[in-house]
Amino acid sequence: METIMKRKKYLNIIILFISVVFAVLLIPTKISAQTIPDHRLLPRLVDNADLLNNSEEQELLEKLNSISERYQTDVAIVTVYSLEGKSPAEFADDFFDYNGYGIGPNRDGILFLISMEFRDWFITTHGSGIQAFTDAGRAHMTEQFLSYISDAKYAKGFNKFADLCDQYLKQAAKGEPYDYGNLPKKPLAWYWIPAAIGVGLIVAFVVVGSMKAKLKSVRRRVGADDYVEANSFVLTDQRDLYLYSHVSRRVKPKQSSSGGGSGGSRTRTSSSGSTHGGSGGKF
Structure with missing residues (x-):
């Protein structure tokens, strides 16, 4: 009986020793799997x-x-x-x-x-x-x-x-x-192309209209002096009368920062x- 107990004791010691050896051998394997390799292992x-x-x-x-x-x-x-x-x-x-x-x-x-x-x-x-x-x-x-x-x-x-x-x-x-x-x-979005064409047509219409207006020899006058015969009107008295003045004030808003980004990464x-x-x- 005593011999059997000794054998079991030795067997347990051997099993424990083998377990420790395996554990020690596995630790470096795990660490090496988590190290950064010297070269690329996979395609891009x-x-x-x-x-x-x-x-x-x-x-x-x-x-x-x-x-x-x-x-x-x-x-x-x-x-x-x-x-x-x-x-x-x-x-x-x-x-x-x-x-x-x-x-x-x-x-x-x-x-x-x-x-x-x-x-x-x-x-x-x-x-x-x-x-x-x-x-x-x-x-x-x-x-x-x-x-x-x-x-x-x-x-x-x-x-x-x-x-x-x-x-x-x-x-x-x-x-x-x-x-x-x-x-x-x-890149410029496609919908800006027709918008640019439309603006160009409007500008062209205004310019052509202005040139056409300059070709007219008779045009309506907007000032009364244009309809008075030269040297036919004599002003005998002229005075400047000050009536009133009006001054409006408003507060100029201060510039504020929205935070923005400082750049970099x-x-x-x-x-x-x-x-x-x-x-x-x-x-």
Whole structure:
């Protein structure tokens, strides 16, 4: 009986030892899975939500690669169904960090994420991408392409996003990124064309009418002096009589500030300890 108890004791010790060894071996594996890799692990287009067909994916990926290599800044698009319990900002930041996005020592880049489960979108920036895509710049940017995403025109929306990234990175390379007071001009809406034509016709009518009026040799006079024969009227007495004066006053309103924006980008720290800029919402 005593021998059996000793064997059970030794067996428990062996089991405990093996458990500890496995636990120690698993800890480094978990930590290494959460480290930032030295190079990009995934392509610049990850369509896990399957929103694009094969030809659309190929065309878009080639454009993203071309822009990224030209400006040495990763431009990436990621679509997923679920955020797996994370906020849009957390998911986008972690996806960028732990999949090795970003070019150069500062890991310069921008990533556009959409999640189909609750129709979330988020743009995260890193490195020089934070300066190239300011808060005001991103707000102006999303006005240009997000409506296509809302209308399920995903290929058109993603390509517009890529084209805007090209434009913004080109501007940032000049040392003057788009920001408050320095935003790109919006394209002229189609309905201004007939309005401009109408205004032009009105101006032309007024000018022609004025020229026509100058051609008349006889016109009605509005002053009485025009109908008096020269040297036939002599004024013998002339006086100026002061009757009254009227002065009106009003308070000049003081200028007030609506707050506005200070420019630049607000930043946050991701789970990896990296600094990110960005913004998001619903589509």
